[in-house]
Amino acid sequence: MANKNDGDSSKDGAPPKDAESSGGKAVDAPTARRRQEAIGRRLRQMYEEVVSEPVPDDFMSFLQQADKAKKPGSSGGSSTDPSSDT
Amino acid sequence: MSEDEEQTFKTELVAAIPHLRAFARSLCNDPTMADDLAQEALAKAWKARESFEPGTSIKAWTFMILRNQFYSEKRRSWRSTPLDVDMAENTLLANDDPTMPMELLELRSALAKLPDDQREALILVGAGGMSYEEAAQVCECAVGTIKSRVSRARRALEGLLLEAGSRSSNGDHDIPAQDAFDDILEQAAALADAGGKRSGDG
Known part of the structure; x- marks a missing residue:
């Protein structure tokens, strides 16, 4: 319907039809839009894949160590910091 | 930071780890390098916990730390590849x-x-x-x-x-x-x- 969609906040000042991208040929708006949607999906997929991986043990053991180093058992003087960092 | 605040901070920090890893991976691609980077950022975040403002986005905060880490290391060494x-x-x-x-x-x-x-x-x-x-x-x-x-x-x-x-x-x-x-x-x-x-x- 509307061939112009000026209310779109996502494209900011960038003239959509100058095909400055190395892709070359200008394509119609629905195609361009479909491509961008597909790219968006793949980007999220790439990211989500790592997010959903189990976190390696190193990460958690690091925080556990930080915890132990912080409270050596009793409250009070934590002035002596046992071998905390390099 | 009170004990409670620190506990909350830690919980949030742990929840941010998968995102830190994903961000690191997208920045430097090599999974091992990325995890090193994420761990360094985590360590920095933990040390700097006093400067985190509760209520703000811990994800944005840790990402900023990771990003700075990435570019300073990149400038130093692992650049060029x-x-x-x-x-x-x-x-x-x-x-x-x-x-x-x-x-x-x-x-x-x-x-x-x-x-x-x-x-x-x-x-x-x-x-x-x-x-x-x-x-x-x-x-x-x-x-x-x-x-x-x-x-x-x-x-x-x-x-x-x-x-x-x-x-x-x-x-x-x-x-x-x-x-x-x-x-x-x-x-x-x-x-x-x-x-x-x-x-x-x-």
Whole structure:
């Protein structure tokens, strides 16, 4: 319907039809839009894949160590910091 | 920081770890390097916990730390080796997931060709789902700057993927680049839909 969609906040000042991208040929708006949607999906997929991986043990053991180093058992003087960092 | 505050901070920090890893992976591609980077950022965040303002986004805060870490290290040493296809391929093999579409490899290598500022903006907003405001906080720049980087990155990426599509279809078929590209994207979409229907898509 509307061939112009000026209310779109996502494209900011960038003239959509100058095909400055190395892709070359200008394509119609629905195609361009479909491509961008597909790219968006793949980007999220790439990211989500790592997010959903189990976190390696190193990460958690690091925080556990930080915890132990912080409270050596009793409250009070934590002035002596046992071998905390390099 | 009270004991309670520290406990809350820690819980939030732990919850941010998977995102830190994903952000690191998108920045430097090599999984081992990425995890090193994420761990360093985590250590820094923990040490700097007193300077975190409760109530603000811990994700944006830790990402900012990781990003600074990345660029200072990059400037120092591990620079100069731009992602090559071998590395991306190793990543792919390491995952050893037959459902993983090959196009992710193309996506990664296309991303690697973007200028740093455009790539990170696109990753934060387009892949990580951050708001422009949060991304601006991470990159310590204006919101408008992020917006224009994201939009330039999107167009550049489209161009790079079109190119890649035309290269891979070269020889075997006579499919015009754009058709091949659209075809690949449709397959990727189908895979993504079949793979895991996430809560998204509204």
